[in-house]
Structures are given as C-alpha cells and as structure tokens.
Amino acid sequence: DTGVSQDPRHKITKRGQNVTFRCDPISEHNRLYWYRQTLGQGPEFLTYFQNEAQLEKSRLLSDRFSAERPKGSFSTLEIQRTEQGDSAMYLCASSFIDGELFFGEGSRLTVL
Amino acid sequence: TQLLEQSPQFLSIQEGENLTVYCNSSSVFSSLQWYRQEPGEGPVLLVTVVTGGEVKKLKRLTFQFGDARKDSSLHITAAQPGDTGLYLCAGAASGTYKYIFGTGTRLKVLA
Numbered sequence: 001d002t003g004v005s006q007d008p009r010h011k012i013t014k015r016g017q018n019v020t021f022r023c024d025p026i027s028e029h030n031r032l033y034w035y036r037q038t039l040g041q042g043p044e045f046l047t048y049f050q051n052e053a054q055l056e057k058s059r060l061l062s063d064r065f066s067a068e069r070p071k072g073s074f075s076t077l078e079i080q081r082t083e084q085g086d087s088a089m090y091l092c093a094s095s096f097i098d099g100e101l102f103f104g105e106g107s108r109l110t111v112l
Numbered sequence: 113t114q115l116l117e118q119s120p121q122f123l124s125i126q127e128g129e130n131l132t133v134y135c136n137s138s139s140v141f142s143s144l145q146w147y148r149q150e151p152g153e154g155p156v157l158l159v160t161v162v163t164g165g166e167v168k169k170l171k172r173l174t175f176q177f178g179d180a181r182k183d184s185s186l187h188i189t190a191a192q193p194g195d196t197g198l199y200l201c202a203g204a205a206s207g208t209y210k211y212i213f214g215t216g217t218r219l220k221v222l223a
Contacts (some may be wrong), residue, residue, distance in 0.1 A: 103154025
C-alpha cells in the first residue's frame with residue numbers, strides 16, 4: 001500500500017457546477033477524515049468517518065457539502081452548486097487506532 | 113467550539129538560530145500532535161504528546177505539553193534551511209477522534 005491517494009489532484013470548475021473528490025485511505029485504517037485548507041492556514045475540519053459511519057460533520061458546512069464512505073473503504077466528498085469561496089485544497093487523511101493522521105496530497109479546487 | 117491559536121503566524125530566521133512556536137487553547141485535549149507541511153504535500157506527523165507536562169525530543173526539536181493539557185510548544189535548536197515549512201498543532205478532546213488543527217506557523221530558515 002502506497003498511502004492515502006486522492007483524485008483528482010486539480011479541478012477547475014465554473015460557479016454553480018457540482019464536483020466530486022475521491023479518497024482511497026490506507027487499507028487497514030478504519031478512520032477517514034476530510035479537511036479544507038486555504039493558502040497558509042491550518043486545515044479546517046469538515047467531517048470524519050469510523051468505518052462507514054459518519055461520526056461528525058462540521059457545522060461550518062452548508063448543505064451543499066456531502067461525504068460518503070459506503071463500504072468503509074474509499075470515500076467521496078461532493079460539493080453541489082460550487083461558489084468561488086469553495087476554492088481551496090481538500091485534504092483527506094486516514095488513521096488507525098493510535099490516532100496518527102496520514103494525509104494524501106490533496107485535491108485543489110478552483111471555482112471560476 | 114475548540115480553537116487552537118498558534119503564534120507567531122510567520123517566522124523568518126537565520127540558519128543556526130533557535131525558535132519557539134506556541135499552540136494555545138481554552139479547551140483541554142486528550143492528546144496533541146505536531147505536524148509539518150511542505151508546499152504541495154499533506155501534513156506529516158512529527159510527534160504526539162498525551163500527558164500533561166510531557167516533554168518529547170526529536171533530534172533538534174523539543175515538544176512540550178502544558179500541565180493542564182490546553183497548550184503546547186515546539187522549540188527548534190540551531191534551525192536549518194530544511195526546517196522550513198508550515199508547522200501545525202492538532203488536538204482531540206477526550207472521547208473523540210475529531211482532530212482540530214491550529215492556525216499554523218510558517219517558518220522560513222535562511223541559509
């Protein structure tokens with residue numbers, strides 16, 4: 001296993017379009033996290049899963065954001081009706097029991 | 113709402129100097145982690161501290177967890193250009209695995 005992988009690495013879209021990001025965690029990790037990061041800032045928590053259960057979703061998110069982890073393996077993050085303020089790096093991380101987060105390289109979203 | 117404030121926000125120093133980065137909160141954390149992030153990459157874990165007052169050393173880096181588990185510091189001795197990056201603290205409250213990240217400290221070490 002080569003670590004956490006995210007796809008696509010870059011996405012450019014027009015305002016109002018829907019986008020979906022995929023994250024494949026390290027195979028034996030049961031927790032999966034989504035964060036959003038803007039330039040020079042710390043990652044902002046969006047949501048996390050333990051296996052297929054979504055345990056918490058940030059109240060900062062509007063209903064336009066949704067995440068799934070249908071079989072407790074890969075996860076998708078969908079943003080509907082994108083806005084320019086959604087432009088950011090979307091980071092996925094996975095962890096096992098000890099809590100160390102292993103991050104992917106991120107998916108950069110640009111909304112025009 | 114848990115918040116982790118880091119200071120300073122930016123730091124530019126000469127090679128060989130020492131520095132300290134602070135991570136403060138009004139909330140208690142069961143554990144606190146420090147990560148370093150380089151451009152175009154995800155954060156990478158440096159250390160985890162779990163006990164109030166705990167001190168951990170990683171080569172030239174010294175990490176301390178406050179007695180009340182609300183704050184932490186990272187001290188770098190004799191900084192090198194390879195230490196350049198974004199330093200992030202992250203904490204989780206007791207009973208949860210929701211990790212909240214700090215505001216970040218961008219360090220640049222000049223040769």
